[in-house]
Amino acid sequence: MQPEYAIRTVNLQRTYKTKERVLKALDGVDLAVRPGELFGFLGPNGAGKTTTIKILTTLLLPSGGTAEVWGFDVLHEADAVRRHINMVSGGESSGYGLLTVRENLWMFTQFHGMDSKLANKRIDELLEVMGLADRAKTRVSFLSTGLRQKMNYIRGLLTDPDVLFLDEPTLGLDVEAARTLRTYTRHWLDTNPGKTVVLTTHYMQEADELCDRVAIISGGTILACDTPTSLKYSLQQDVVFRLFTTPVAPAFLQAVEQIEGVQSISQRSGDQRDELSLILRDDAILPQVLSQLATHNAGLLSLEKRQPTLEDVFVNLVGHSLSESETTA
Amino acid sequence: MQRFLQAFRVGAWLGWKTESNWTNPLFYILWSLLLPMSNGLIMTMMLRVLQRTGNSSGADLLPYVFIGTVVYSIVALLLDSMAWAVLEDRERMGMLKYIAITPSSMYGYLWGRGFAKVSINFLAVPLTLTFGALVLDIPIRLSTINWPLLLVVVVLGLLIVTFAAQILAGVTLMIARHAGFVGQAVSGALYLFTGALFPITVLPNWMQVIARAVPLTYWLEGMRRALWVDAQNPVYNTGLNQLSTTNLLLILLASAVAMAVISIPLQRRAEHRAKEKGLLDMNTAY
Structure with a gap:
């Protein structure tokens, strides 16, 4: 039974x-x-x-x-x-x-x-x-x-x-x-x-x-x-961006996290460039993030607005990406 | 009981496959024979040298030493078999956890592994004894062997060693890979204390007390009495000459019961403790 x-x-x-x-x-x-x-x-x-x-x-x-x-x-x-x-x-x-x-x-x-x-x-x-x-x-x-x-x-x-x-x-x-x-x-x-x-x-x-x-x-x-689907939907009211930049310093990440309306930011370092996943409360906050890039002498290579993924849900809940967690572990 | 038998069957099958499958059968038979035979020969040579240098007591202890050494080879194998199976399955094969989550009996499985090891090597004992009788003139004759006694002693002895092996397997469940030496260390120590190599009367008094408390001492004595018609002759001063065969059998029976009573809950406790500490899938990787 x-x-x-x-x-x-x-x-x-x-x-x-x-x-x-x-x-x-x-x-x-x-x-x-x-x-x-x-x-x-x-x-x-x-x-x-x-x-x-x-x-x-x-x-x-x-x-x-x-x-x-x-x-x-x-x-x-x-x-x-x-x-x-x-x-x-x-x-x-x-x-x-x-x-x-x-x-x-x-x-x-x-x-x-x-x-x-x-x-x-x-x-x-x-x-x-x-x-x-x-x-x-x-x-x-x-x-x-x-x-x-x-x-x-x-x-x-x-x-x-x-x-x-x-x-x-x-x-x-x-x-x-x-x-x-x-x-x-x-x-x-x-x-x-x-x-x-x-x-x-x-x-x-x-x-x-x-x-x-x-x-x-x-x-x-x-x-x-x-x-x-529901987990991703929970982020639907937020805006998710993927940015490719020249390598950024930890100070940049800390500065972005301080901006009101930034839900989370995670970093994946690659060869000569970083991939940043950014979850914002609304689009209007993006210029502040970009200005921090300039302040910290990093350059924007590309920017893409996209649908939330499970990874974004994870970052939003845990505070960092899965790959970052594994590096720490 | 059905679960025990089912697991026993699988354990014996796996033991047979892994113990006998690593080389071709001819080499395997040779290896199985040469090991106890070479042990017997080494002991024989040592004894002869001692006798020639004038340290002999007058009695020819060759049959005592030869039978003890050959029979003890099975003790050493069986004692270590279950602990070895635990280590091999857990650390080398990574399979113990998969066996542990099946509805089968872990004890049945380990008994099967032990049974396979002993069965594969058991033939070497009568063959080596035959070699001793024919080549070294050890007084073992088919007509003088006490067959009923031999049967009872073999069964009781194997039960005692199997329960002891189960205790060692339980200990091994709870400790890391170096537990592999536990079985060898115990069988090595018992070799000294059980009168396998020399009568326990040559030991200091305090060691004799330990020797008399070890059931295997009585098992080896029983095996000698069954195989060698002169085993109880007082001239050999084995320390157990005065003990009647009936009492010897009673001691063996009581020991087998006691070992069962001790080993079964101990194994259960070890399994529980291993689960408590998360050791069933431990891999120490060194």
């Missing part, structure tokens, strides 16, 4: 204690994900995305609050939770190198108690879909990182989980492989009503394209949670 919520957390908390300090990885996360949703966690490294996934997959105990997956408590009904979930993590080269691709996949179906004949049928189908059919008998140690990641993605789907956790699944994949994985994830959800996917990513476009709803998480707190 399908539960009301595929995932439900209330005031979920997690702290890591070291000799030097206590780190709050999750600080009161409230979530409600319905069956059938593709739910995204968007945030920089260290935001709390993976910690949340670890708790929901029963790998880590919460320090406080409650979490339920498919109606079962992760703390007291972990075995029941495990019957309904699977997980794929990206950016790692896991797998038993001495086993073939088929053997690796078959082994995990057996951990889930699947009938061997059914398991092999599903393995064949998914190998075909992911373009790995000709590698079924190849030892995993001979696979590239990208192919291993595809194999791991198949492992996640093989057991037909009710809730599939994809933790940065496209990390390290080439464009084509990432697209295949995204397309199939959407297809899997469309053809299996009620199945739920929880995706963590720090690729804005991935979250925008794939997710029904996105939670923007930073510092262990959810700052906003809505559909990508």
Whole structure:
């Protein structure tokens, strides 16, 4: 029977204690994900995305609050939770190198108690879909990182989980492989009503394209949670500009932030030029920003007014861009 | 129970694949034989040298040393097997977390890995003992082996070592990669204390107390009694000659029960602690 919520957390908390300090990885996360949703966690490294996934997959105990997956408590009904979930993590080269691709996949179906004949049928189908059919008998140690990641993605789907956790699944994949994985994830959800996917990513476009709803998480707190369209719509009353300039100094950014009506400014430094994302309350504030450019001896190369993106939403909520967060992390 | 057996089967299958698959079968069989055989030969040579230099007590301890050393090779392998599986799966393969989130039994899986390791290497024990009987004239004869005793002692001994291995796996779950030495260190220490190499009576008194508290001391004694008809002869002064075989078996049975009672909750506690501290997917990367 399908539960009301595929995932439900209330005031979920997690702290890591070291000799030097206590780190709050999750600080009161409230979530409600319905069956059938593709739910995204968007945030920089260290935001709390993976910690949340670890708790929901029963790998880590919460320090406080409650979490339920498919109606079962992760703390007291972990075995029941495990019957309904699977997980794929990206950016790692896991797998038993001495086993073939088929053997690796078959082994995990057996951990889930699947009938061997059914398991092999599903393995064949998914190998075909992911373009790995000709590698079924190849030892995993001979696979590239990208192919291993595809194999791991198949492992996640093989057991037909009710809730599939994809933790940065496209990390390290080439464009084509990432697209295949995204397309199939959407297809899997469309053809299996009620199945739920929880995706963590720090690729804005991935979250925008794939997710029904996105939670923007930073510092262990959810700052906003809505559909990508609604999140972007929240910025519709603001004006978003993209400026390319000669390199600007931190003092310029500080000066711009002081101007009344500037919602946020973020900087991405490139080769000989900077890209600035600027969110203003209205167009009339732009001349003041441009005059600051001149004051700080920077030149304007191009200027473009554009529709808000998830990145803009993120900058507006967090105060800096995702790439800046990662540099800091 | 079904989950345990299911995980055991997969663990044994994976253990078989990864333990025996790294080279061609002929080399593997040779390696499996040469390891205990060379240990046995080294001990034999050392003993002969000692006897020739006049330090002999008069009794020929060769059968004692040879049987102890060969049988102990299985102890060392099994004791380390589960801890090694934890380390390999967690740090090298990055797969422990994926096993941990399945509905299968972690204990069943680890027992399967241990079983695979022992089964693959078990054949080396009778083969090496046969080599000892034929080449070194160790007094082991098919007609004098106490088969029922051998069967009971082997089963009880393997249970004791398996539960001990489970404790080490639990410890390994909670610490970093250098835990790989825990299994080796424990099996090394026990080699000294269990009378594998020499009778425990040669140890200082305080060490004898420890040796008598270690169940494996009784297991090796039981194995010697089953294989070697003269094992209980007082001339060898093993320190356990006076102990009747019935009492020895009772000690082994009680030890197996005690180890089960200790190791199962300890493993559960270790798993809980690992989840509490986020260690199930730890990668120390050194």
